[in-house]
Amino acid sequence: MDVGESLRMSVRTIRGHKLRSVLTTLGIVIGIAAVITFVTLGVSLKAEIVGEFSESGANSIFLLPAPSGEGGGFGFGAQAVFTEHDLAQLRAAEGVRAVVPVGSIPVSAVGRDNESVATSDMTATSPAQFDGAEFAAGGPFTERRPGLVVNREAARQFPGNLSVGDEVTVTHRNGSQFDIAVVGILANDTSVSGFGGFGSGPSFYLPTEYYDQVVESPSTGESQRVYPQVTVVAENPGEIATVKDRVQRSLASSDAAQLVPQGYEISARTNEDIVERIGNVVDRLTQFVTGIAVISLLVGAIGIANIMLVSVRERTREIGIMKAVGATNRDVLQLFLVEATLLGLLGALVGTPLGVLGGYIVTQYADLPLTLAYQWFALAIGIGVLVGIVAGLYPAWSAARVDPIDALRYE
Structure with a gap:
């Protein structure tokens, strides 16, 4: 058959x-x-x-504390260890275009015209964080023009949406408040932070002058701001590996190396490393x-x-x-x-x-x-x-x- x-x-x-x-x-x-x-x-x-990681640039190196060993994660919510002294050292490294600190400001609410939106934190960073970012309105804050930058999802949280020039009241978790004007609205719904772009959600960004987490620098003995994350931007994407080596050598004698918790190490990873992991x-x-x-x-x-x-x-x-x-x-x-x-x-x-x-x-x-x-x-x-x-x-x-x-x- x-x-x-x-x-x-x-x-x-x-x-x-x-x-x-x-x-x-x-x-x-x-x-x-x-x-x-x-x-x-x-x-x-x-x-x-x-x-999302590809869009954040191929010339970025992300620094933060991570568990020691190859199996360590990316250290979300890690302890703040990078002082202003460390940032100055990193800026002086050859091939570095910018050093962008990233910190978290604990807040409880953001209000406008008697309408409040609950939120747990805001991101403190520098204007360089927004290099290459697209804005639907306004632009990044600057040293001469401090203000609040939000993404579109955050702007939509308020009745009638937030607009550039609107003044909002930020309430800290300790109950203190301050007023600040909106200077820019990002053109997308996702975070511009290398470790925050995992989906849409309201994001608020403030200049580092509003960030008050400090520590005594082991190198200088002075009280300085201290950050849990730092992004180093290389001048040339083709030299990212070389710049990464220089950054790691610089960190060997940094405050971060002394402040990092036991069992952790300073992780320096590029977009390619993060995407692969x-x-x-x-x-x-x-x-x-x-x-x-x-x-x-x-x-x-x-x-x-x-x-x-x-x-x-x-x-x-x-x-x-x-x-x-x-x-x-x-x-x-x-x-x-x-x-x-x-x-x-x-x-x-x-x-x-x-x-x-x-x-x-x-x-x-x-x-x-x-x-x-x-x-x-x-x-x-x-x-x-x-x-x-x-x-x-x-x-x-x-x-x-x-x-x-x-x-x-x-x-």
Whole structure:
């Protein structure tokens, strides 16, 4: 019996038992759809993060305390260790265009015209933080023109939206207040900080003169502002590796090296380093979640094997007749194996577009741009076929071993 004849007989059998075939392939459909959905979410998240870091410039080096060792993280919420003395040392390093400190000002609310918006903190930084940033209105604050810079999401928090020139009242967590005018509204919804651009959210930026976290400098003995993060901007992106080495040598004799907590070290990483590390984390998370979804494929494989075994019992007499008229064990094995493969293929073909739809829904819910992993579509179909083959092997082998004489007696 040729493969074409086995295919025609298998299609006829599947069409003759429509409901049973649909229920049999349901596990494969769910499994493939879940895998495509989670892979699409992971790929979209990775593309968004990589895109945001890429937009922040290829000539930036991010400094902050991080746990010692290769497995250390990026130190979010790390202790402030970089003093004004350290910033001066870094600015003097060859190839450095700008040094941008980043600190957090604890606040409880921002108010305008008797309307208040709750927020936990504001970012204290220097005007160089906004180099290359696009503004919808106004511009960055300067030493001569101090003021508040907000992103569009923060501006939309207030009735009628904030505008350049509006004066707002900032309330510290200790209850003290000060008034400040809005001087710029960024053109996007995301943070311009290298460690803050993980999605939209209200962001407020103030000059460092409003930042009051201080420490005694181990080098000078003076009371100086101290920051948890610093961004060093290289003059030439092509020399970023060389500048990074110079920055690390400068930090060896810095206040930060003495103030860093035990078990931590000063981490100097470029956009490329951060993108690679975050990409690895997202990939591992995607693999873990996808692995859970693969369990549905195992359930689907068991379903196909179970139905095929039932089919062998139901068609025992048919198998006996086929063998009586000349069908070989190989023909019977091929027939049932083709039928199981078709069920797996059918599940994959239905599950793939459902997975794409599921990926679209979850990315819209997570406010991420949809990015499709097209290579997974072919892989999903291949997995469906493989599951059908593996699940159908034993039932097909069992059918091939049926004795034709006993089969003809079977009622």
